[in-house]
Amino acid sequence: AQKITQTQPGMFVQEKEAVTLDCTYDTSDPSYGLFWYKQPSSGEMIFLIYQGSYDQQNATEGRYSLNFQKARKSANLVISASQLGDSAMYFCAMRDLGSGNTGKLIFGQGTTLQVKP
Amino acid sequence: DADVTQTPRNRITKTGKRIMLECSQTKGHDRMYWYRQDPGLGLRLIYYSFDVKDINKGEISDGYSVSRQAQAKFSLSLESAIPNQTALYFCATSPNRGTEAFFGQGTRLTVV
Numbered sequence: 001a002q003k004i005t006q007t008q009p010g011m012f013v014q015e016k017e018a019v020t021l022d023c024t025y026d027t028s029d030p031s032y033g034l035f036w037y038k039q040p041s042s043g044e045m046i047f048l049i050y051q052g053s054y055d056q057q058n059a060t061e062g063r064y065s066l067n068f069q070k071a072r073k074s075a076n077l078v079i080s081a082s083q084l085g086d087s088a089m090y091f092c093a094m095r096d097l098g099s100g101n102t103g104k105l106i107f108g109q110g111t112t113l114q115v116k117p
Numbered sequence: 118d119a120d121v122t123q124t125p126r127n128r129i130t131k132t133g134k135r136i137m138l139e140c141s142q143t144k145g146h147d148r149m150y151w152y153r154q155d156p157g158l159g160l161r162l163i164y165y166s167f168d169v170k171d172i173n174k175g176e177i178s179d180g181y182s183v184s185r186q187a188q189a190k191f192s193l194s195l196e197s198a199i200p201n202q203t204a205l206y207f208c209a210t211s212p213n214r215g216t217e218a219f220f221g222q223g224t225r226l227t228v229v
Contacts, residue, residue: 107159
């Protein structure tokens, strides 16, 4: 069965510094996708970044990058130059991409990030 | 207007009442999903649908039912609400090919 684990319930980071949010996953499917979502206090789910299991390079989107280590089954999110607006809950998620996939997402428990001024 | 719209955004209801949460989308996607979020547990899948005739249970479907009225509409019902169904509910859509899921704004449901 697929599983996502986020071991950091809460994190603090100083404004303008970089922070890494950990995510490990478990799956037997060879083709899968990994996602990170941001959930501010208002509650909506904001898509940040995506990494496919066959992608050769780590994904980057502006200040967000995904440190994908396939052999270790980890997909850590790196936020560079943290801003006060980055304070939120962050979720790592995974979905199967093989034939016959359902498209459903498996989520981790989330990490609450607080950026200090 | 949002691509995936959930109504209501907030709802307080009493134990035993029937309540329906509605979701509509303008993405043209066949696949639609209902998730539930509880503190410390992330989001968990309740039901999903590939078209109006294809509805499937997720990992926590007990106490819930769904209806896919059209490609664009997917409703979640609590037949007899109970307090432990208090949660944040999300509807999402996904294309048949492709990777991203598109989420609604969420519905905060409180059962008292």
